[in-house]
Amino acid sequence: MSQPPRVSFSTDKDLENGDTGAERNRSRKWSTAPGNIEDLDEYTALQKYISTYRDPKEKLAEESAGKNAADAGKPKSWWQFWRSGSSSKAVSGDDGVVPPEWLNADIKQGISNADVENRRKRFGWNEITTEKENLFIKFLLFFTGPILYVMEIAVLLAAGLRDWVDFGVIIGILVLNAAVGWYQEKQAADVVASLKGDIAMKAWCVRQNQEQEIKARELVPGDIVIIEEGQTVPCDARLICDYDTPEDYERYKELREQHMLTGEDDPSGSEEKEGEEGEEGPGIAHQGHSIVATDQSAITGESLAVDKYMGDIVYYTTGCKRGKAYAVAVTSAKHSFVGRTATLVQGAKDTGHFKAIMNSIGTALLVLVVLFILLAWIGGFFHHLKIATPEASSVNLLHYVLIMLIIGVPVGLPVVTTTTLAVGAAYLAKQQAIVQKLTAIESLAGVDVLCSDKTGTLTANQLSIREPYVAEGQDVNWMMACAALASSHNIKALDPIDKVTILTLKRYPKARDILKDDWVTEKFTPFDPVSKRITTVCTLRGDRFTCAKGAPKAILNLSECSKEDADLYKNKATEFARRGFRSLGVAYQKNNDPWILLGMLSMFDPPREDTAQTIIEAQQLGVPVKMLTGDAIAIAKETCKMLALGTKVYNSQKLIHGGLTGTTQHDLVERADGFAEVFPEHKYQVVEMLQQRGHLTAMTGDGVNDAPSLKKADCGIAVEGASEAAQAAADIVFLAPGLSTIVFAIKTARQIFQRMKAYIQYRIALCLHLEIYLATSMIIINETVRVDLIVFLALFADLATVAIAYDNAHSEPRPVEWQLPKIWIISVILGILLALATWVVRGSLYLPNGGLIQKYGSVQEILFLEIALTENWLIFVTRGGNTFPSWQLIGAILGVDAIATLFCAFGWLSGNPNQQPLSNPRNRYVERQDGWTDPITLVVVWCYSIGVTIVIAIVYYILNQIPALNDLGRKNRSAHDTQMENIIGHLSKLAVSHEKDDDRGLDRWTLAVKAAEEEDDD
Secondary structure, X not given: OOOOOXXXXXXXXXXXXXXXXXXXXXXXXXXXOOOOHHHOOHHHHHHHHHHHOOOHHHHHHHOOOOOOOOOOOOOOOOOOOOOOOOOOOOOOOOOOOOOHHHHOOOOOOOEOHHHHHHHHHHHOOOOOOOOOOOXXXXXXXXXXXXXXXXXXXXXXXXXXXXXXXXXXXXXXXXXXXXXXXXXXXXXXXXXHHHHHHHOOOEEEXXXXXXXXXXXXXXXXXXXXXXXXXXXXXXXXXXXXXXXXXXXXXXXXXXXXXXXXXXXXXXXOHHHHHHHOOOOOOOOOOXXXXXXXXXXXXXXXXXXXXXXXXXXXXXXXXXEEEEOEEEEEEOOOHHHOHHHHHHHHHHHOOOOHHHHHHHHHHHHHHHHHHHHHHXXXXXXXXXXXXXOOOOOOOOOOHHHHHHHHHHHHOOOOHHHHHHHHHHHHHHHHHHOOEEXXXXXXXXXXXXXXXXXXXXXXXXXXXXXXXXXXXXXXXXXXXXXXHHHHHOOOOOHHHOOHHHHHHHHHHHHOHXXXXXXXXXXXXXXXXXXXXXXXXXXXXXXXXXXXXXXXXXXXXXXXXXXXXXXXXXXXXXXXXXXXXXXXXEEEEEEEEEOOOXXXXXEEEEEEOOEOOOHHHHHHHHHHOOOOEEEEOOOOHHHHHHHHHHOOXXXXXXXXXXXXXXXXXXXXXXHHHHHOOEEEOOOHHHHHHHHHHHHHXXXXXXEEEOOHHHHHHHHHOXXXXXXXXXXXXXXXXXXXXXXXXXXXXXXXXXXHHHHHHHHHXXXXXXXXXXXXXXXXXXXXXXXXXXXXXXXXXXXXXXXXXXXXXXXXXXXXXXXXXXXXXXXXXXXXXXXXXXXXXXXXXXXXXXXXXXXXXXOOOOOXXXXXXXXXXXXXXXXXXXXXXXXXXXXXOOHXXXXXHHHHHHHHHHHHHHOOOOOOHHHOOOOOOOOOOOOOOOOOOOHXXXXXXXXXXXXXXXXXXXXXXXXXXXXXXXXXXXXXXXXXXXXXXXXXXXXXXXXXXXXXXXOOOEEEEEEEEOOOOOOXXX
8 A cells, every 4th residue: 555645734633624623724824825826836826726716606796797898909989980990000001020129028027118009000909800991981882782883873864864853862762771781780890899808818918027917909019928828829929938937038038149049930830840850941949848838729730739949939829738938929910820811711702601692682683673674665665655755754764764773673682681680799799699790690590400518518617526436545635635736736727627626625624734745846747638637747855746637547557556456446437427427537656656546536517407408499499409528428428318418429539430431420420419538620520521411500619629610610609718719710709608598599590580581572572563563554554653752662661671670580490591482482472462452553543433542632642652551561471470570660660651641642742643644544533733632542542551461461371381382492401412422431541652762762652541540448
């Protein structure tokens, strides 16, 4: 039996509970240790942390909720449209070259505030953002696009015809649409920007002889930054020296003066140089020992942390996994390695699926406009119409063109859809979901598979250590002390497992006493996916201890225990896994003695209370949840059982090394409920295979390693507490925890989608309504609705339906998508019905008694009122009857209806009947010269319009109940090409083999089968 080291506590204490009174005094002593926790030595700080730790949620509940969101880098005011960036003196054309003298600041003094201001004037803020748009130019962009260009042609045509009323109203329509769209997008952007400020990356730097924490965006080239374990690297920076050995700064200066520092510009450069022994290259040998280790997986795809030495570059947004060091910022984020890559991505103009849909609809409508103009002109030729005369009449060929352009082009389509997305994004932001690009809402609404990580999303992320397993003959207190030693001691950025390990020492006073001895940490090696353990080398009174904590099998392989002890240990690990516990083995080595197995910690992260119900709700919405976790397969299955998620959970190694390829591999991913022991590359592979089968996939993630899969997914979701790199890669960033917030966002996205779909159906039907009616009336009876009234119909259609963005839409019970064939069929039918209803009104006016006219009225005004009412009310049909319309939509529609009624009642813009060309056949009654309509006739037109709307609503309901039509245009979400999948699967087993013939100096390249990798059954 091995003995723990001697420590300075008396032997008459209770080994489990210690001397309660003395322990309380010691706790008080450690909690009141003088100075800040950062200034204490390692183990004193650890003791103070254990004594004074308070749960953040409790702390927040006790403190006031007020917070000051003041930003030192305040952006420009909305009215400063001439500025082009958050910094008024930023130089947009800067090439990113930093003067060498800027990088010579002393590590203890840093740079002055004056230097900061001067450097920021040149380089701007240290952040990767799309170029801030000039607000005035952004406003002007609302006048661009195919649909808007056609409307602007109508403006020129109205001016050429000297039709100044139409000229003014069309310009008013264009300006109104642009103003509403610009304002709504700005409001939504402001809401999202304010929330983004709350999750801004922080950084520690040295300025004016003192260390200070600032927002990372405030760093400038030449700043001395402190890179620390657990934090994200806030800029591209060159390592100077270890934080605890500032005397090495002199060595760094010598190397700098001798130009001995590496000039690597590629994250993979240093690793490649290391592996090429005997080859001379531009690289410079590493200086001294490794200072920090960074996780560059998001950049290079390499899972292992990369050691960084004096003079090496650490890259912006990578994560520091070990160490603490001084570094100098060598450039701003825009010119960093990641920033330059982001610039390339931004330079590639991706129109996106949503814009492509809008363009296809707009193009189809423009083609229809041209077709109906041709039909109208053909009718005009038969009626011997002039090109532009008489000027006072709308019955001439150019006025026909003007009318068709106005009614056939939905000028509000781009603005209303964009406004709907912007308002939806603002609403999601209030629900703690930041939409980083508006088109992500459409993607989220169509998601049909959600790949979720376990910790923090499905579970509460509140680890607790249950009763540990202690190997026979070992002491539980010594085991807990070793577990704490084999943990990170960086209290400001503790890993959740290290945090719970250290805080559990509150239950083991004897273990805390062990840590109060004269321990000195020599080396700490963080967890990596290859060794699967954490190792700390420390000394105590001349003895060297190596403590390890990690995966049970990895720890067992270190020790040299008997077969009986090993079997007992394995059985215990299996038992813990079956109970849903995560196991961590603990072992230590004293000097050069054999490793000794101490036992095993059992950790449990309980599922969230609402997770099981939320998963059921997600499945009812047609979004099955697949769990991807790094835990062992037994733990993953047990968690799935608790959540009623299904137990078809597989080891992720089966994806790569399981001998599955092609269709079989894709079928496995599609049928699985989850995967265990997942690495970042597995997540990426799962997303890719689901997408190849036609699924729209959402992926949640929080770490730097998750960035590639978040970018790959149709909708990448950064969960609460995600790293800056994950947030940057995601489409949506959640600030609230749990799966329920994601499911709520899916519902909201579907509601937003429903609003846009309702408006598009409505707007297509409106265009077809007037095109069909007016073209046929021009051909048959040589008559049209006056162009002055037409422009107001277009204005009313856009004015009323902007409020659709605020409507109470319903959420579809299945993933939504643009079913364009269905939308067009339904819209065409609705447009034809509306045209027929208008023809009924026009036909009745040929009756001797005037048909609908009870006393007196105007043909033009009655047609105008009937068209306005039936078109405005159509939005109530296309939005569906699942929810009651919002007061904003009802108010806007009724307001426009009231104005249209006043037009009809008082004959506004009806024109003089005697100056209009006669229809053929002629009306049999005489109109009033002033165009007024009596109140009873107005009521009759209203009642008729209500009847038309009811008939259309019934037809719309019937159409949506037809199964063939209901599924028309929907993609097959489980499509697969067996032959192609198998071909790609076989090709993936091949590799290019390179051989060099030294005698002949020739290179030979051949195709060979990849070497089989050993499957790790850990």
